Amino acid sequence: MKFYRSHILIGIDDASLAAGVKEIEAILRSELQKNNLSEEINILETGTLGLFGTGVSLMVYPEQTAYVNLQKSDIAEIVEEHFLKGRPVHRLILDNTLVRKYDFNYKRRIVLNNSGVIDPENIDEYLGTGGYEAWEKALTSMQPEAVLQEVKASGLRGRGGAGFPAGLKWSFTAPIKAEQKYVVVNADEGEPGTFKDRLIMEGDPHKLLEGVMLCAYAIGASEGYIYIRGEYKLCISRLEKAIEQARDYGILGKNIFGSGFDLDIFIKIGAGAYVCGEETALIESMEGNRGTPRSKPPFPGVAGAWQMPTVVNNVETLANVPAIITNGAAWFAEHGVEGCTGTKVYTIMGDVRLPGLCEVDMGTTLRTIIQQYAGGMKEGKAFKAALVGGAAGVFLNDQRLDVKMDYNSLKEYAAVLGSGAILVMSHSADMVDMLWSVLRFFRHESCGKCIPCAKGTQLLYKLIDGIRKGKGKESDLDEMIRISNGMLKSSFCALGQSPCMPINSAITNFREDFLARIK
Amino acid sequence: MYKQIFGKYTPKKENLIYILHEIQDQHPEHYISAEAIKIVAEYLSISESHIQGVLTFYTMFSTKPRGRNIIRLCESPPCFLKGSEDILRQLRQLLEVKIGETTADGIFTLELCACLGVCGNAPVMMINEDVYGDLTEAKVESIIASYRGGK
Structure with a gap:
């Protein structure tokens, strides 16, 4: 087996492809060649590095240096400074303060322990x-x-x-x-x-x-x-x-x-x-x-x-x-807690500093996930709500930041873990708009097989659209809860049974947002 | 075209969605024509109405001719939070079409879609098989221009 001084891991996923990773990789190869480093420095294509919204990123081992937001013009500098002269290019490294806060948690990973480390195509x-x-x-x-x-x-x-x-x-x-x-x-x-x-x-x-x-x-x-x-x-x-x-x-x-x-x-x-x-x-x-x-x-x-x-x-x-x-x-x-063992992979997005993924033990709190694994809230933004579990999930307010994230604990708060999607919102997000977006989704995706869901999703959208346009009444809120609870009882599958969760939680936890649109 | 595609799949109903995907991908106007429905129905020994039902059920299929490039903008909550409505407004203006329509020059069709699973880079759109994330007005303008330029 060949021995290399350093390995450069390039995460190839849909996100980095969209950011032009292939072009950067080609430039990197040719720059290494130019400096006669091809035999010393290895380039490895791997899965996601777990960073999103940071454009093209590279991870260098054994140094464990993460370069982010790379432009084509940066590559020559990295090769010359870091790989030739051994001086990492600080201006391109994932913010030092963030490195300390950002935790990949590889030690506890079960499902994603190889992701971002091995070549998935080999x-x-x-x-x-x-x-x-x-x-x-x-x-x-x-x-x-x-x-x-x-x-x-x-x-x-x-x-x-x-x-x-x-x-x-x-x-x-x-x-x-x-x-x-x-x-x-x-x-x-x-x-x-x-x-x-x-x-x-x-x-x-x-x-x-x-x-x-x-x-x-x-x-x-x-x-x-x-x-x-x-x-x-x-x-x-x-x-x-x-x-x-x-x-x-x-x-x-x-x-x-x-x-x-x-x-x-x-x-x-x-x-x-x-x-x-x-x-x-x-x-x-x-x-x-x-x-x-x-x-x-x-x-x-x-x-x-x-x-x-x-x-x-x-x-x-x-x-x-x-x-x-x-x-x-x-x-x-x-790993995890009693009745809910193992880890869970979450995808965190919205108004956090480092949107991305994390795999942590079941039962980790929402606060820890946001603070430790997503770099905290974006600068100047305060936490208002998190939509946990996707469209078929629930809107949680800041009272729920310390709830353990596992199937049993969340149930106590009529919440669900669902698929593990966490959409974090700051005070600039309006819950009427967000619920509107969720209900528009259900209206589109209802398959039409059973009446409660086919009709219900249409009615719910009509009501929230009215509120959003300032034509709603306070009684519409009760009506939405009534309809969605009816759908829970009578729909054929989980799709029609789901809208009650975002509706109930949004209206209960953020009623003032709705009333502001009604008056 | 049909012969070559049918060569890859046994005449079983379970292969219907694959066959439709391939026909649509190969058609210059990216759609499934009435003629195609008839030929596939015959090959798989199923009714044309069954195929029609399948086609209209799944969002990736079209029974109307479309443009050379298909833009699919995500309208799900994570992209919505990040301003997909503004991107949609801009696209409609740039292309002078409504949702579901094709531009007069036949270069683009504008569609909306549900979550593409690239939410870390919201707002996101897909053009044909390529994903474009972290969209801003400037970015959208240059992407559209690059396709107009013959990409």
Whole structure:
């Protein structure tokens, strides 16, 4: 193996591509060449570095220097000063005060521990971090039942939003005898403000594949499908590559590791419909139909894709499984809080200094997440509200900053963790406008299958639009709560059951914003 | 075109969305024509109405001819908070179209879309397969100009 003096990590993701990372990378290569440094300094393409809104960023190891907001004209200077003369270019380094405040938390990461560190397009790098050890361990020394029990014992809960225990879900499907069973990955990430699954798939696609493999083994499925948004082009191409590499290495295929177990994984691409994040709608879409939800029961665990027993899990859920099998349930349960074990990946955006992602233990407070992992509020801005969980989430006020973020604790405040999206708002944000935007989203995304949701989302939008235009009455607020609570009770799927959460929380916690528009 | 696409997919209904994606991507006007619906229905042995239903359900498909470049501006709450409404106003003015319309010269179609998952860089839009983030009025103007210049 070749030895390099320094490694420059370049995060390639949708955000950095948009900022022109490829051009910068080309210049960097040619500058290193010009200075005869190509043999000493290595350039590595990796997944997200976890910084957003900072344009093109580079991370230099072993120095651990983060360069941000790079322009084409900066590169020659960095190469000459930093790599030739050994003097980091301070004016381009992520603000020193921020470095101290900004915490990547790699030590506690489970899902994103490789993201931003390894080359996601190279299976050898994943293997080098201990990748596919869990898969080998399971196939060569564990019964499927033992894998299932380990996941059950870990307390892992679904990370898609509802928080249903993953092991329990698998245990419905495992004992069923059927000619075919399936694992389906829900990668139709559409909850506004959520992009954690994109980062997992872009940064460490093999980890997801290994999770699918372990699930397939535990429940006895020989086919896996990853249903992914059509918009996620980079994820699709990285996963396709990863699957191809796994097949080449005999990690996927027939009689894997001589165990007699067969498995292959395929990608299914969506075409833009929020409701397809609902597991039965997703299955309908996979089968080539309109993505409308099915009546339950039967649940997918019994009769899912093509009417066969199917486990549908979120990307983040499955990406936790390899570490659970490698290190054991007890190790996993050391992360997080009782009843809500492990870590959670959050995407934080809005009026914070460093919008981006973080993976922290379940039960970390909203205050810690904002202060420690998002650099605090933007200069001159004070916290007013956070929309936690996306459009199907809740508006929290500053009274809730110290609530522990996990499925159980948030429930006490009629709040949800949802997908882990945190949209932070300062006093310049008006809750009437924000709720209007949320309800416009639901109006657009209602699939039209059931009347409560199809009609309800229209009515709700009409009411909030009236208030926003100054034509509302105070009784409209009660009417919105009444309608959305009715939808909660009578809608066919979670989409129609969701608007009550942002509505109730916005009107209860920020009533003065609404009254200001009414009078 | 159809022959080449059908060569990649067995005639099963589950392949419908893939086939439609490919036909739309390859069509210079980025849409699924009535003729295409008929041919696909025949290949997959499903009804034309089923295909029509699928097409109108998913936002990425169009049954109307569109421009060479499709602009999809995100209108979800995170982008809204960061001023996507102003960007929309500017785009409508620059392109002289309403939402869903194509410019007279056929270069652009303006559409809105739900969250693209690039919220760290809100406001965001996608033109064809490229994502543009941290949009400002100046940035939008230069992006549009670069496409007009034949990008």
